[in-house]
Amino acid sequence: MTSNINDIRTIGVIGAGAWGTALASVTRRAGRAVLLWAHEAEVAAAINKDHENPLFLPDVSLDPGIAATADLAAAGEADALLLVPPAQHLRAVTGALAPSLPDGTPIVLCAKGVEQETGRLMSEVVAETLPGRPVAVLSGPTFAAEVARDLPTAVTVAAADPVLGRRLVEAIGTPHFRPYLSDDPVGAEIGGAVKNVIAIACGILIGRRLGDNARAALITRGLAEMVRLGLAKGAREATLMGLSGLGDLTLTCSGPQSRNLSLGIALGEGRPLADILDGRRSVAEGVFTAASVTQLAERLGVDMPIAAAVNAILHRGADINETIAGLLARPFRAEATERGAD
Template identity: 65%
Template sequence: MPGTSPGMTAEGYLPLHRAAVIGAGAWGTALANVCRRAGLDVVLWAREAEVVQSIAARRENDLFLPGVPVDPAVRVTGDLAEAAGTDLVLMVVPTQHLRSVATGLASHLAPNVPVVDCAKGIEIATGELPSEILAEALPGHPIAALSGPTFAAEVARGLPTAITLAAPDLDLARRLAQAIGLPTFRPYASDDLPGVEVGGAIKNVLAIACGIVEGKGLGQNARAALITRGLAEIVRLGRAKGGRTETAMGLAGLGDLVLTCSSTASRNYSLGLAIGRGESLADIQAQRRSIAEGVPTAAALAALASRLGIELPIAAAVNAILHQGAEIDATIAALLARPFRDEAET
């Protein structure tokens, strides 16, 4: 086409044949399987040498996703430069480490390669969403986000899953969805990038809250109330960041919230459950290799809400319990003592 370089699409993007998955935790490993099943040539980058060795030798991520085979055609490496020779990047790095990894990747990527955020959180130091971090660390690269109700082990095994894939350019979101989509992994395209990322961030904090309520034996009514009022907090922050209310009602909002707040398979819910039963945060984290993103996100949310002048009372309560030494019963009592308000208020 006129104005299009050889080998590029009319929109100026490279054809999508190769995918690099940066981060080999449970979710990154699962997404490597998804991309391979979708017909892409896949390389998976792992920070941990033992993960590289485990996948290369046994085709299994013993550390983060034991018992789930990694597709034999997925290559694994610990070298960012080797991983960067690709048409598409999926960043599956914990949010607090996203900036440093993306900065290390920047000099190795070809121009115009789309980068998809697959993390869920907010950076403590800046209050930025992952897409904002990536836009700064990888200038000139189209940025998208993948978020929704997903447990990594189910996705890795090919069980049916639906998820949202968002980019400011809806055509790019649709193109990426076509590239990685499968009958059992269904990405729904959106152009509401901040709305999708806000849902993914807050739901982890709300899952900790629901786990605490369960651990304290406060009943199913209380958990249902937390989920519903938590959804209002997602809407409130989403709007403040330029997102749309309807996005919070979709897969990346309500869908992810319900899944994460109702199963011990959720790292964040199970952490809250342990805290509600009297365990300390330090002891819980010392027993785990995987990261519960809601822990740092709670602190980041408190600072961001203050900066934006909005109320996120449930998120603030979780932050107080996790990071400020607040007593659980007193914090719950303070939440219950808040003034009555109209349900339609957001």
Template identity: 55%
Template sequence: MDQRPNHIGVIGGGAWGTALACLAGRAGAEVTLWAREPEVVESINRDRENVLFLPGIALEQAIEATGDIAEAMRADILLLVSPAQALREVCRSMASHLRPRTPIVICAKGLERGTNKLMTDVLVEVLPEAEPMVLSGPSFAADVARGLPTAVTLAARTHDDALAVARTLAGPTFRPYVAADLVGAQIGGAVKNVLAIACGIAEGRGLGESARASLMTRAFAELVRFGKTFGARAETLSGLSGLGDLMLTCSSQQSRNMSLGFALGRGQSVDDVLGSRRSVSEGVYTAGVVVALAAERDIDMPISRAVHDIVEGRITIDQAIEDLFNRPLKAETET
């Protein structure tokens, strides 16, 4: 990767995949975007807009959409933007078309249900010849698509590999900071989705700004405890892909996870909220994995556990709040 690659493939035609395609086009690359939905392919190629997932935003002329994944796989770099729970299936469909050592940048945030694995572990298991990377950080699709200032973490096995891809995506309003901590970059993005549901519930319940600030602080303590146990670096967890992403996702209803929590706080059911959306709220699916891994490793994760219990219908919101405030008193830094 000594030269700047001029062809980027985007695997996934949702809001985030479309936004990243815009980003790559603005950076001067030829972009092929694969979408599962024929109406997305048609909308992008005919109208230069993803009406289904990112309406109202004009797309770069450099983007060509396709329903044939093999066409996108001819690219120099692949941005893998399928939902976390669909990532294994999508990787299988990519297998026969992948060139060895092609950088695959995972842009989904979650942990796989059933296996409890990180997205990079799933990728390497299905596509062992791929070069795994992770793009994560505080970034709403609409902001990136519109060219608003955004900074993220781009993690790879080595600094040089991360830097090569970062140079390809960087632009006047998009700044990727490189890292060699694949574990930390993934855990920050996955766990914050669960914790954002909790902040949304507090907002929807009208618990006040003080409660939300306290909840975000304690949520970050959970994220750090969890991440360090699995080998994440402290500086990664306190950086863009950890603290930065948590702050954004817990502060705005543009976040699918916070808005879901908000709806729960207002009395809606999980099924009703999910049934009314085409987009995925990854925190719902990741919560059970986080709680299971925390139990295996004896990690104290009371907020994540409360979210999981609420989502599964095992406990009411009022009971969860009462339980959290009746936990034994201890020092703030005590684990």
């Protein structure tokens, strides 16, 4: 495999939500030809005609060189693909791509989550549905609107194959979108998935007006849970202390643009989950990932009390005040981040 970036001239972005549209803008700025696949034909039409995506990324002007399509096979003809569907739809999208996608097409996973039905990481889903394709993970602290507006951003591009990683970094990097190379894709995936669950927990604390001390403690102990799960899956702790772990966790638990944080705030203020979701078009991945991360942790013997508490509130009807009281009543322990009980 050559390290010449000239073999990545065209990039297909699969998924025209806010993050997919922002990544299309990034790759266009990097000088690539971009074809953005939208599930909704009206989204593709708006991008082609008006150079904007009012449904998912309003008030952001798009480069006229970004082409959009509702034809998945057409987008799959690019030299490399960025996969950006909601995590729970990745299997369906990759299954539809499989019959026409060339074996050597590099796949970059940009969806953050764990599959609810199977507990699989996104890379494990792709290994089943698109076997043999070279795979990398793009993750890090990113709000789509800021990326689309070309505000400075740093991310992790993680690939087991360092040559593939360098090709991708050189193909999509710009002065304001800085990819840092990693060879730990599992760590990048775990960080991107778990941070959404912790962000919901932070939002609940904000909604309950429990103070900044509690939020800081929760972020720190949430990071400990993230590290334990990552180590159990074979990730490195250093990865989870980087952009795709601590960096993404900090942003998602602090920025008002965070869909997961805002959902948690609404829950903490007493709004029913169904009402919150009914009023949203965009996906808060942590709602689904809370269940799958909790199940994965149980299977691996990893104690994740914060994730389990969020799952209980979201999916088991647990009372928020009683759940918080249960966390606060846990035994005092030594501070540690290694695998095992907290």
